[in-house]
Amino acid sequence: MADDVKSKKDTFRERVAARYPSMDMDNEDEYYGNMGLLLDEFEGYEDNSRKMRESMSKSPVFAEMIVAARGQEDFDPIVWMVQNKGLDLQSLADDPDYAQKLADAHNSYLEKLAKQDEIEKQMAENMPASVQAVRSKAAEMGLSDEQAEEVIGSLYKIMDDLIVGKIDPAYFEMIAKGMNYNSAVETAREEGVAAGLSTKVEDKLRDISGKRERSSGRQSPVQERKPVRKFQNPFVAESYDD
Template structure:
């Protein structure tokens, strides 16, 4: 290969870095994560294109319209239908059944428009307060502004994916772990407490055993100097009695 010709690997890495300038290509998790995102998008485009091809193949008129639209910047489908397919707008208006279909379609459009307006209204009211609480939580967690923006961007990406029916397994895993977080912490604390108590008991038993000085053979232990009566320790005293 000539020196001035780039290898396919170098060409790919150069194109990849232009598309994802913030990705550290030496970090495999980030690198392959971005690569998977790119493949997911490609799969989505491929699926949409396949559906479009099926619809075009089932409707010759639609296929002609798509071709015509690709050749004209100010393409108007109604004008095209009148010019090329003899669409009779007067006959459509006089057809009661078809006119009802158009009226229903227009009503559906108005309903969608009203819902969209309501959603936009709620968004404008809720977003400022939401951003404020999120930034407060980010400060509490010690996140930088860049990290905060990255997380918010991920949230928007998840929302966009859900709209088109996509669920990222890594986001699912994160949500599942988050939902079990309190339980996991409680369990860890309980295990830690149990382990600590067990260690303390074992240390106490070893300490007690070390203080029990005995003579050689099976003789009884040397009587200690009389002090206050030591409280009886369950299990330990029984074991010592069995050893005498």
């Protein structure tokens, strides 16, 4: 019956609920946050697919090899090249220029391997402290575990994009606003301190001026001058005679 046919909206929500079983579908922030991450993931796949198609269009041999590799768990590109393109490995080995290219490529691989080992070592050392710091900051900000994970996911997305030369204007705007906010807070704090100090100075001067006016209004007989009392100026380190 027509009434039993699910709407596209219901079908979509069921698929989302199956993908994120712990998500509260009625929580809009959580729902749209996960949808944003899902869209980011899709756009990443889409971008990689586009780059793959461009590479295949530039190299027909590479395109053939990719097609041949589909569905073959033990696919060997070297064997495929020998079988299908007549690759002569012995001739390549006897070619000094090509042999040097292979040696340089191997050295490059070893350098990358060494860097990877160093990166993994630093990650193992830094990650525990970073995780604890992030958890503490999330608790301080009142964020739930899901919200904290969403923020961390966004950080990794930024990192992945930067590696391939992508800068999302939305993330740029977010960081720029955060930097301006911190600057505004610091400026306001400095202005507040300055204003407070100015007010204290004016009040002190007004108080001193009032005391002097009241003193000058009284007529007293001239008396023998007594030793001068030292008055401590609150604004300078030195003392002067009052």
